[in-house]
Amino acid sequence: MTAIVKQALLTFLLLMLSSLAVFAAIRLSGGDVTAARLPASATAEDRELFREQIGLNKPILVQYVNYLGKVVRGDLGNSLTNNAKISSLATEKIKNSLILGGAAIVMVFGVGIPLGMLAASRRNTWLDASISSVSVAGMAVPNFWLALLVVWLFSSTLGWFPSAGQGGFKYLVLPSLVLAAEGIALTVRMTRSAMLENLSQDFVRTLRASGLSESRIYFKHVLRNSLLPIISLAGLRVGQIVGYALVVETIFGWPGVGQILVNGVLRRDYPIVQFFSLVLVVVVILGNLAASAGYVLANPRLRK
Amino acid sequence: MITEAPLLDIKDLSVGLCAKNVAYDIVRNVGLTINHNEILALVGESGCGKSVTALSILQLQMSPPLFITSGSIVYDGRDLTKLSKSEMRSVRGSEIAMIFQDPMSSLDPMFTVGALLTSAAYAHQSVGKDVAEKMALEALADAGIEDPERRFNEYPFQLSGGVSQRVMIALALVNKPKLLIADEPTTALDVTVQAQILDRLKELSKNRGMSIMLITHNLGVVASVADRMAVMYAGEVVEMGAVSDVFDKPQHPYTTGLLGAVPRLGGAASDLTPISGRVPQPDELPIGCAFVDRCSRALVQCSTIRPILQVRGRAEVRCHNPVG
Numbered sequence: 001m002t003a004i005v006k007q008a009l010l011t012f013l014l015l016m017l018s019s020l021a022v023f024a025a026i027r028l029s030g031g032d033v034t035a036a037r038l039p040a041s042a043t044a045e046d047r048e049l050f051r052e053q054i055g056l057n058k059p060i061l062v063q064y065v066n067y068l069g070k071v072v073r074g075d076l077g078n079s080l081t082n083n084a085k086i087s088s089l090a091t092e093k094i095k096n097s098l099i100l101g102g103a104a105i106v107m108v109f110g111v112g113i114p115l116g117m118l119a120a121s122r123r124n125t126w127l128d129a130s131i132s133s134v135s136v137a138g139m140a141v142p143n144f145w146l147a148l149l150v151v152w153l154f155s156s157t158l159g160w161f162p163s164a165g166q167g168g169f170k171y172l173v174l175p176s177l178v179l180a181a182e183g184i185a186l187t188v189r190m191t192r193s194a195m196l197e198n199l200s201q202d203f204v205r206t207l208r209a210s211g212l213s214e215s216r217i218y219f220k221h222v223l224r225n226s227l228l229p230i231i232s233l234a235g236l237r238v239g240q241i242v243g244y245a246l247v248v249e250t251i252f253g254w255p256g257v258g259q260i261l262v263n264g265v266l267r268r269d270y271p272i273v274q275f276f277s278l279v280l281v282v283v284v285i286l287g288n289l290a291a292s293a294g295y296v297l298a299n300p301r302l303r304k
Numbered sequence: 305m306i307t308e309a310p311l312l313d314i315k316d317l318s319v320g321l322c323a324k325n326v327a328y329d330i331v332r333n334v335g336l337t338i339n340h341n342e343i344l345a346l347v348g349e350s351g352c353g354k355s356v357t358a359l360s361i362l363q364l365q366m367s368p369p370l371f372i373t374s375g376s377i378v379y380d381g382r383d384l385t386k387l388s389k390s391e392m393r394s395v396r397g398s399e400i401a402m403i404f405q406d407p408m409s410s411l412d413p414m415f416t417v418g419a420l421l422t423s424a425a426y427a428h429q430s431v432g433k434d435v436a437e438k439m440a441l442e443a444l445a446d447a448g449i450e451d452p453e454r455r456f457n458e459y460p461f462q463l464s465g466g467v468s469q470r471v472m473i474a475l476a477l478v479n480k481p482k483l484l485i486a487d488e489p490t491t492a493l494d495v496t497v498q499a500q501i502l503d504r505l506k507e508l509s510k511n512r513g514m515s516i517m518l519i520t521h522n523l524g525v526v527a528s529v530a531d532r533m534a535v536m537y538a539g540e541v542v543e544m545g546a547v548s549d550v551f552d553k554p555q556h557p558y559t560t561g562l563l564g565a566v567p568r569l570g571g572a573a574s575d576l577t578p579i580s581g582r583v584p585q586p587d588e589l590p591i592g593c594a595f596v597d598r599c600s601r602a603l604v605q606c607s608t609i610r611p612i613l614q615v616r617g618r619a620e621v622r623c624h625n626p627v628g
Contacts, residue, residue: 202409208364210424210475211397224414300414300459
């Protein structure tokens with residue numbers, strides 16, 4: 001119980017600190033907040049008046065406290081660009097990003113673990129070598145470049161999948177693949193090495209001596225042992241996907257949190273940036289909490 | 305009794321190490337028999353090939369790099385070296401079971417004792433959950449575990465070394481094998497626990513008519529538990545016979561050396577005579593007798609002609625110039 005309270009307090013503190021950091025960073029990073037909203041013909045006075053209206057002339061800490069006060073009362077503010085209420089934008093954007101990110105997470109583990117197991121079971125064959133080299137490439141290639149590559153190949157050349165936008169399963173394939181690529185590669189390599197390491201453990205010899213079949217030993221015992229390190233690093237995979245979502249959503253025109261956040265930063269749309277970057281922080285925190293919980297559940301030493 | 309075929313008959317067994325640039329035998333022309341209802345001790349220094357010999361009976365040796373290069377292992381009329389993988393699997397655990405030196409690392413840490421035991425039962429018998437659990441609890445009790453129901457639900461990390469080894473024994477007993485190979489089962493345990501485990505093994509052998517092949521480097525264990533013993537040196541059996549005969553009248557100079565290196569209660573420190581020199585590496589063995597460089601009784605032919613294992617008195621010995 002105390003552990004849960006402690007975790008909750010920590011999470012709260014983390015949220016406050018990161019919101020303050022984002023709040024200050026966007027204001028200190030320069031750029032003109034009025035450029036997006038006011039016409040180019042607006043005078044210096046007009047611009048000054050606009051800044052005063054949205055409270056930008058006050059010290060940052062005062063602005064932050066005012067902002068928090070509004071948030072507590074349920075007012076997330078409006079976009080500076082088009083005056084849309086953020087609370088009404090949020091659901092749609094978050095839902096879209098969860099679909100994309102969820103698909104990516106499923107691919108990271110659903111593709112990575114079986115491929116890693118396959119490579120381990122065919123150790124030192126051409127199949128293992130190919131899986132391993134593709135996964136090295138997967139880690140080395142930056143995802144914006146990979147995005148261009150798959151769009152060129154599967155969209156422009158082969159015409160199998162649409163290159164951008166949203167709607168239906170077809171639209172999900174390319175962006176989630178690019179988003180998951182590095183995670184898949186890391187999971188393949190981790191699974192392979194964990195499987196091989198556990199295969200050489202003493203307990204495997206005991207299982208063989210008991211007459212268990214090789215497939216039972218491999219798929220039940222060795223796999224269960226190998227999942228522990230993978231689960232323990234699942235939080236990192238979530239963090240990676242959240243980070244890459246900014247790039248991938250922008251490239252593929254996926255109307256999610258990442259896209260609106262990138263546009264918000266470019267236009268110095270402070271309320272948008274403030275809210276949606278916190279959404280990402282929350283997702284990362286929740287992802288890590290889920291990974292820790294999963295690790296405890298999967299590990300009998302901690303569960304007992 | 306004498307005419308009955310042995311339970312396990314190993315003939316001329318050689319196990320070779322075969323890697324990229326090297327190939328040599330680390331177990332050479334080993335012949336062993338284990339009779340029904342008998343405890344055979346396989347004795348020797350570490351690295352003499354006794355574990356590899358034992359592992360290769362169930363083909364559990366690390367392969368590659370280890371391969372059986374010649375010989376036969378006949379169990380109950382069948383040559384185990386000729387079995388297919390699935391036939392071998394059905395022998396493991398049900399006919400011949402094996403327990404290992406380090407019980408703490410030899411149990412899968414992710415499963416309960418009960419889950420490990422029942423899956424060993426399912427591996428050989430198509431029984432329901434109730435029956436499998438009953439078999440598991442029985443095996444735990446047979447292995448000398450005091451509170452089987454409690455241990456059934458525990459994980460290996462919750463067990464002490466002694467209890468872990470008993471769980472290993474239970475795992476070996478589940479399918480009621482006729483032969484148990486115990487590879488240094490007590491080496492990693494406290495002395496008091498060692499005695500309990502050995503007593504339990506001896507009892508099991510007597511009550512169930514189960515034969516045991518006990519691998520050890522501890523001559524005290526041999527004297528207290530085994531019926532017959534085989535002494536191994538540098539991959540060969542150098543002497544084999546009833547424990548009392550070998551202890552009373554050791555014939556191979558290596559065996560006498562081994563017995564001379566055991567401290568006795570009340571004996572002076574000067575009574576201890578270590579064997580000088582070291583065991584030759586398997587890739588630098590002499591042409592003749594493997595023990596020739598350390599032997600005080602070596603003759604001329606010892607460095608040129610490899611002696612064979614032959615009956616002498618009541619035992620078998622591989623020596624040109626045996627003691628006594």
